[in-house]
Amino acid sequence: MAYIFNQSWIELDNYFKENKLNVIRQRAWLEQFSNIKQAFFSLNKGNLNNIIKSSDPQRIRVISILDSDYPELLKEIYDPPALLYLLGKDLQYDEKLAVSVIGSRYSTNYGEKVTRMIVESLKHPERTIVSGMAIGIDSIAQISALKCGMNSIAVLGSGVDVCYPKSKIGLYSDLIEKGSIVSEYPPGTPAKAYHFPVRNRIISGLSSALIVAEAGLKSGTMITAECAINQGRDVFAIPGSVFMKQSQGCHQLINDGARIIVDQGAIFSLSGEFPTSIPSEEKKLLSLIHQLQPNFTEIINTLKYQTSELMILLGKLEAIGYIEQQFGKFMLTDKGISALN
Secondary structure, three states: OOHHHHOOOHHHHHHHHHHOHHHHHHHOOHHHHHHHHHHHHOOOHHHHHHHHHHHOOOOOEEEEOOOOOOOHHHHOOOOOOOEEEEEEOOOOOOHHHEEEEEOOOOOOHHHHHHHHHHHHHOOOOOOEEEEOOOOOHHHHHHHHHHHOOOEEEEEOOOOOOOOOOHHHHHHHHHHHHHOEEEEOOOOOOOOOOOHHHHHHHHHHHOOOEEEEOOOOOOOHHHHHHHHHHHOOOEEEEOOOOOOOHHHHHHHHHHHOOOEEOOOHHHHHHHHHHOOOOOOHHHHHHHHHHHHHOOEHHHHHHHHOOOHHHHHHHHHHHHHHOOEEEEOOEEEEOHHHHHHHO
């Protein structure tokens, strides 16, 4: 899998020298390039093999920037990690559908509720939710993603074999089974305060967009948002009470040009902006509407939806712009017809 086990370490050096030199010069990050090389070669191959073997050789994998399964979006950022350590599923996911959802460790009831709503509204079989497995908004986003049957990637500030925070051992185990845990730090590395601001660029780098649910003005969440902006990602923020310091960061981001999400309809519209294929259940409903132009009761009788379930689904399709209602009957818009075909 990773070149470090079956190729010369010189190949990675050559990759940076030959394949990336022009990009490095264009981005004016020769100093960062030097740091990446130094960090990479400070890991003796024998020592790294021993670390992996002593940890869990059956589960921990190492991906280099040379490997085909190294995420393309991450490869494009200003300072991509030369190596990624991985637990759980391989990093074979639809990067265009990946969304980072982050927020305060000191989350409020409001922030937690809106985070669950955001993730549930973004539900899609090919969606990946990226976050940091931290207490508060991050872990709530990832728990919600797994409950919705979506993929989720946690980026740690420790080795992948070190569960931090320890209180999230349940989520950690679920992510190993149903998602992925990644880190640029070797196995056995304890969590250090200075690791987290560094790893934040990976959280934003693995996805095409970033949603901030809650954030203090001076926080790790704001560092991640800044990384996302510098990486050219779309940044969205949820407004909150002017009296809550957990919303001050979001308000600052909105003031600086982040896109605002003000209600569930806006979230549905947002989900439509990410490139998607239509899930089978939605396609079945769109097909029925296209054929029959039914009313609400006719849809329930035909497709056997629960009332609440159908109301949510119709609201989503209407917010995205796929359907409209006239005189109690539903019909497809031109956009809906195009999406169905």
